[in-house]
Amino acid sequence: MALSVVDLYRDILPKTNCRDCGFSTCLAFASMVVSEQHPIKNCPHLTPEVVAACEKELAVQYAAGKWLKRDMKTDALKWAKEKSASMKIQDLPDRIGGTLIEKDGEPALELPYFNDHIIITRDGITRKDGAEMTRYEQVFIYNLMFWDAEATDGFGAETKLSFDDTITQHLDIESIMFLSERLREILCEFSG
Numbered sequence: 001m002a003l004s005v006v007d008l009y010r011d012i013l014p015k016t017n018c019r020d021c022g023f024s025t026c027l028a029f030a031s032m033v034v035s036e037q038h039p040i041k042n043c044p045h046l047t048p049e050v051v052a053a054c055e056k057e058l059a060v061q062y063a064a065g066k067w068l069k070r071d072m073k074t075d076a077l078k079w080a081k082e083k084s085a086s087m088k089i090q091d092l093p094d095r096i097g098g099t100l101i102e103k104d105g106e107p108a109l110e111l112p113y114f115n116d117h118i119i120i121t122r123d124g125i126t127r128k129d130g131a132e133m134t135r136y137e138q139v140f141i142y143n144l145m146f147w148d149a150e151a152t153d154g155f156g157a158e159t160k161l162s163f164d165d166t167i168t169q170h171l172d173i174e175s176i177m178f179l180s181e182r183l184r185e186i187l188c189e190f191s192g
């Protein structure tokens with residue numbers, strides 16, 4: 001039987017709020033165990049038998065994703081990948097620029113990206129040297145690919161923000177993207 005936060009708190013934990021686990025209450029600890037896979041053995045006031053029994057129950061519900069805190073970045077990337085599955089790589093240069101190339105015998109798009117280049121293929125998006133991009137970055141690129149100029153009264157995604165090429169020495173890519181998004185908001189507020 002699955003262990004909810006209430007089950008764990010009500011039926012298993014000592015409810016003394018002693019803080020020995022590092023949390024201020026047993027309820028907070030229960031919540032972390034159920035939703036974020038915090039180890040239940042970190043409560044030192046449970047017998048090894050109780051810990052083992054709970055770990056068995058918890059392993060099943062973790063595997064099923066039951067009550068686990070959702071990872072928004074992973075969800076967004078999954079959604080973006082599914083949505084992009086019907087797109088043709090060959091159509092992308094007209095939509096977002098870049099150059100069509102071939103990678104492993106398949107069409108791919110090489111696109112300038114900050115001080116670097118990225119490669120978009122059917123399988124995903126990587127840096128030109130093959131290094132992985134963060135999930136935020138990939139969702140950002142997928143959103144560029146989805147931009148529908150017709151649905152936005154003919155406005156293509158044409159705004160370009162230019163930064164000094166030393167910016168990546170001072171800010172990580174995610175910070176640059178958040179900065180760009182805020183600049184876009186300010187420009188829209190100003191023009192609107």
Ligand code: SF4
Binds near residue numbers: 013018021023025
């Ligand atoms: S160590 Fe156990 S009893 Fe103490 S607060 Fe944490 S969960 Fe509750």
